[in-house]
Amino acid sequence: MIDIKEETVMENWDYSKYIEPLVAIVCLTYNHELYIRDAIESFLSQKTTFPFEIYIHDDCSTDGTVSIVQEYAEAFPGIIKPIYESENRWKEDYGASYLFHKEITKRKYQAECEGDDYWTDPHKLQRQIDYMEEHEDCSLTVTNGKRLNVLSGSISPVFEENEIEISKRNGKYDLNNFYLLKYPPTASHVYRREFLEGVEKAMSPCRASDFRNRLFLMTKGYVYYFSEETCIYRIDVKGSATSSWKNFDIPQQKDINEEYVRMLCEIDELTKRQYTDSIWKVKKEYISKKLGCGSFSDIFKTTENKKVFHEMSIYFKIRTILKIIMPNWLYVFIYLRDR
Known part of the structure; x- marks a missing residue:
């Protein structure tokens, strides 16, 4: 386990300004025994001036994921809020996890990272929240990241260097030019929770809920892209949605x-x-x-x-x-x- 205590994670949180967590980090995990430690420890390594909480939602894993989540929840009880399912909700209903999180994670902002991905920049969350606090018409912030193929070990940027308009320049994107942004890593998403209200009524259930949510958020405001590579997106993970597709x-x-x-x-x-x-x-x-x-x-x-x-x-x-x-x-x- 990471060599850090709960009070160390919280040491720079400004309780005079924030009386409750500003951000809910939501981590949906299923059979991620090999990867979930990386995800959790990358959340705990975030350097922020605002309080955050971590919701780790285990979707009825059949490996050792649950015991690992329990280990961290016991060590960081003021930060980590585990959620355990008795049956796999994703297989039952594509939109179930979002609807569930909406009722539980009632914070101003929500950050996403699945249990087989992780963050690599300790200032990721602070940077994205600072921007959104200063720009109320921004509904979502995303960043560049790297793909890690778990079979070959190869690593490559999500946005390659030849995609000059994306890879090296911060910028705004909306429904006029969203096709240029293509598919930013879900692990980089930070959005205003209130702006996603009503998506389940306005749009049909789907397997690619991250794509759906990103589109819907762009009807509420613009997306801001940071060129920094702040996360790792693992591909070819056994049992993952994209791998099964x-x-x-x-x-x-x-x-x-x-x-x-x-x-x-x-x-x-x-x-x-x-x-x-x-x-x-x-x-x-x-x-x-x-x-x-x-x-x-x-x-x-x-x-x-x-x-x-x-x-x-x-x-x-x-x-x-x-x-x-x-x-x-x-x-x-x-x-x-x-x-």
């Missing part, structure tokens, strides 16, 4: 891409089509992936499908048609090759 069969792949398209359509409707052009730049990517998991008739089923297919390069048209004709072996060759 890589093993989906073609109908399941079609379903997940349809979910993304539906989310983007819902945001377009929520914003009364003010951002249709920028939303289309992202939506067409998922329509393209969806077409490769369907049939010939899907290509001509809607105007948007036809438009996407028409705009494809010859290479991608051939690739899409081949996936339709011979989906099983080509899926293995093309899709799983990129794991």
